[in-house]
Amino acid sequence: MDAVQGFGVSATHYLQTNYPDAQGLFLWVSWAADLRNTFFIFFPLWFHLRASVGIKLIWVAVIGDWLNLVFKWILFGERPYWWVHETPYYANAVPPHIEQYPMTCETGPGSPSGHAMGAAGVYYTLVTSILTVVSSRKKHGGKKPSSTNWYLKVVLWTLFWGVQVCVCLSRVFIAAHFPHQVVAGVITGMLVGEAFNRTEWIYSASMRKYFYTTLFLTSFAVGFYVLLKALGVDLLWTLDKAQRWCIRPEWVHLDSTPFASLLRNMGTLFGLGLGLHSPLYTETKRSGSALVRAGCIVSSLFLLHLFDSVKPPTHTAALFYLLSFCKSATVPLVSVSIIPYCVKGALGLQHKKGL
Numbered sequence: 001m002d003a004v005q006g007f008g009v010s011a012t013h014y015l016q017t018n019y020p021d022a023q024g025l026f027l028w029v030s031w032a033a034d035l036r037n038t039f040f041i042f043f044p045l046w047f048h049l050r051a052s053v054g055i056k057l058i059w060v061a062v063i064g065d066w067l068n069l070v071f072k073w074i075l076f077g078e079r080p081y082w083w084v085h086e087t088p089y090y091a092n093a094v095p096p097h098i099e100q101y102p103m104t105c106e107t108g109p110g111s112p113s114g115h116a117m118g119a120a121g122v123y124y125t126l127v128t129s130i131l132t133v134v135s136s137r138k139k140h141g142g143k144k145p146s147s148t149n150w151y152l153k154v155v156l157w158t159l160f161w162g163v164q165v166c167v168c169l170s171r172v173f174i175a176a177h178f179p180h181q182v183v184a185g186v187i188t189g190m191l192v193g194e195a196f197n198r199t200e201w202i203y204s205a206s207m208r209k210y211f212y213t214t215l216f217l218t219s220f221a222v223g224f225y226v227l228l229k230a231l232g233v234d235l236l237w238t239l240d241k242a243q244r245w246c247i248r249p250e251w252v253h254l255d256s257t258p259f260a261s262l263l264r265n266m267g268t269l270f271g272l273g274l275g276l277h278s279p280l281y282t283e284t285k286r287s288g289s290a291l292v293r294a295g296c297i298v299s300s301l302f303l304l305h306l307f308d309s310v311k312p313p314t315h316t317a318a319l320f321y322l323l324s325f326c327k328s329a330t331v332p333l334v335s336v337s338i339i340p341y342c343v344k345g346a347l348g349l350q351h352k353k354g355l
Contacts, residue, residue, distance in 0.1 A: 008178030077111025113185035120189025210273025267328030275336030
């Protein structure tokens, strides 16, 4: 592994040395690949266009990130920005100098890459869903698949792989991951996406299933942590490394810790269940007018953007985790039930006044 990771550090050094002007692009790509954008942008957009795609996006993102956490705890992956300072690999040579950036100092283990895994799962789901929608429309329209369908496949899959390459390069560039970690992330992310392409029960899951799934995933992760800690294995060993080797303490964020990720995802899944089984959603889901959908999309994106700017206090870890869970649960709940109810009510009132 030292040789593989040494190659990874050399790759990071090469990118930073030869493409310094790409820093802004790579930082933006890392930001765009964060799962937060799936919850705050992709989900509200697609849920109001096609509810099944929005629901699948949440499941893929949440289960994929939960698996990523478990894999990281099992694989104990290093990160370049601290490994280069601690490894004996460079005992007889000067280690390459690698720069750090605001997104470099992730606090969890590095393998597989969460950004690469999340981006692969989410974009794989989007591409396959779009192609399925187009294919089903042509079947119902009685038209045979044309060359346009083939061109669409080429364009979408080209975009998919273009995004994956950019995400992988960005994570290697900022010294957050080794190349083998981002490749592993892409492969596992696509497998998660494909698994949910073959899963139908999520679209009709009861509130009880959402509750018990959230409880099981949370209990399993916490139980796994407690078990290994009892055996003398500290799964938070990376937090000390991040604090020791990050050149700026403010770049080490509490919301990048494993438990912050866990509770954020569990809150999102639970909030989706609450939203889908809310009386408000039951009352508004039959409305399929384009005006209502457009109003829901615009309102959701605007309000969630404002909501995302509200950050839970970080001075107490337990309070931060609790508020992160509640904030994450609020996002799908608001998008699925509250905003559509308000938009439909406002448009109905306006229509009555017009009469």
